[in-house]
Amino acid sequence: MIFLDVPFKEKDHAKSLGARWDSASKKWYVPHELSEKTDAFQKWLAPTLIDTSLANFDAQQRTLASDVHHLNQGSLDGTGLSLSFGLTAEKAQKGATLSSVLKEVQYVLANRFPGAMWVMAEIANLNERRGHLYLELTESNAQGQTLAQCRAMLWASQAPRILTQFETQTGSALAIGQKVLLLAEMTFHEQYGFSMVVQDIDPSYTLGELEANVNNIRKQLILEGIYTQNKQLTLPKDFFRVAVIAPPAAAGLGDFRIDADILQKTGLCEFTYFYSAFQGESVESEMSAAFEAMQSLHSAHAFDALVIIRGGGAKLDLNSLNKYTLAKHICLAKLPVLTGIGHERDNTILDEVAQSRFDTPSKVIAAIRQAIFSQAHLAQQHWQHIDQASRLWVRQAQNHLQQLNHGIGQNSQNLVYRWKNQLVPLKHQLERRCDAIVRNASQTITQLNQVVNAQTSNKINLKKLQLQQHHAQISSESKRVVEQKRQQMVQWIGFILSSGPKTQLNRGFVIAKDQNGQPLKTAQQALKSQTVQLVFMDGTLMARIEPQTIIQEPHQQSNTIDTIKNLSNPRNYDEPSR
Structure with a gap:
């Protein structure tokens, strides 16, 4: 670490060049990333100071190597492990006490890391007690395996300044899961073990990690050839059915629905809402489920567009939306996607791949409302144009009809007068011919009537005579038949009465x-x-x-049967001769 001799009045200048403040030594120093670019700090560097720093660094290295050598040279005998740390008072003993060993470790660590250094880590846990902030730091590999972890503290005396600076620049409070660059002092206590005391946090590193994640997602989408796929879709000129994905009970959704509900109540546009978390660990699963539900309804009854909205929030809070899966859903969507996430300064990968990006949810609904109103205004203009054109056409048609009516009136009068003059002689001639035809027909009918009367009267008289003869014959024959049947019935009754036991x-x-x-x-x-x-x-x-x-006696039986048959036949009883 290269320390600087910076006067108080020049501290702002040194800080602007990249110098850092070491609270332990109460000195400014050149950070590690600028250790090879010390030309800008020459005015605050002294040759002796540089040599001393290098000498101290070499001495620390030699001391650490010697300590490691002593640890490695610990001899094993029949009773236990003997450690040598250069402690002359304890060389005669078989082993060193735990406190002495840990104090030696503390001494070595203090000599090896005399000041604070920048450490990259991820926050695994975060607790606040009595104004102090206690952190658990961790480092993992690409497979998620933990490589290292330790404790860190941010004392209450410095916590407000550091946390306020971090929140101001990142827009979000320090939280679990964030990758941070800490200026920390290494400490070791014989009772509490190893820990770090945080002296500063670099917000630009955390923001850079977020931007790196967005860059990786962007490169993957470009490599797959779908990065601009949704942008190539054309926004509809008018909106009738719109799907909306938003967090439930969010302020941004309330702003959106102020105008959306009015459009829906008036029947201008229908909005269907799908709810999802926009912050936290469940963002990816819930929003993917919302996308799938929207796609199912879109297949049955198509939407005109998909709107993804969320109110303003911290920049780090929006990092939950920078997911490859969510960005791919938007890229592969079959309908244009409109985003209104956060404020004007906020930007996510979802905004990049969407067809249209708006600063806030209010601006999204304003654009939809404006498109609907523009189409309504255009339709009104078309209606006015049609109305004016139709009125003009009607007036022209009326004038033309009036001209035609006037011409028809004049022509019809002339034609009527001309045909009237032609029809009068024809009328008289027709009347004379009709009278002659009627007279001839009347005479013919009279003659035919006389002939018909003469021919029919003879035939009628003949038929009357024949009918009288038939009537007399039918009357006498019916009386004879009735009398014959009466006599036959009398005979049958007598036979029946004579046949009893x-x-x-x-x-x-x-x-x-x-x-x-x-x-x-x-x-x-x-x-x-x-x-x-x-x-x-x-x-x-x-x-x-x-x-x-x-x-x-068969013959008697046969005679009896014949007698019965004869008695049962009415014709055998004095049937009158005809």
């Missing part, structure tokens, strides 16, 4: 019944009953049937 008994027939009084129709039934009832005209007798062969 009593009549048959009076004729000498006997009815055979079983013990239950049921008539027996066959000899087989009589054999089964053994005892039968014989009903005569004047009484009933009981008879016993002796088993014997049944004698059938």
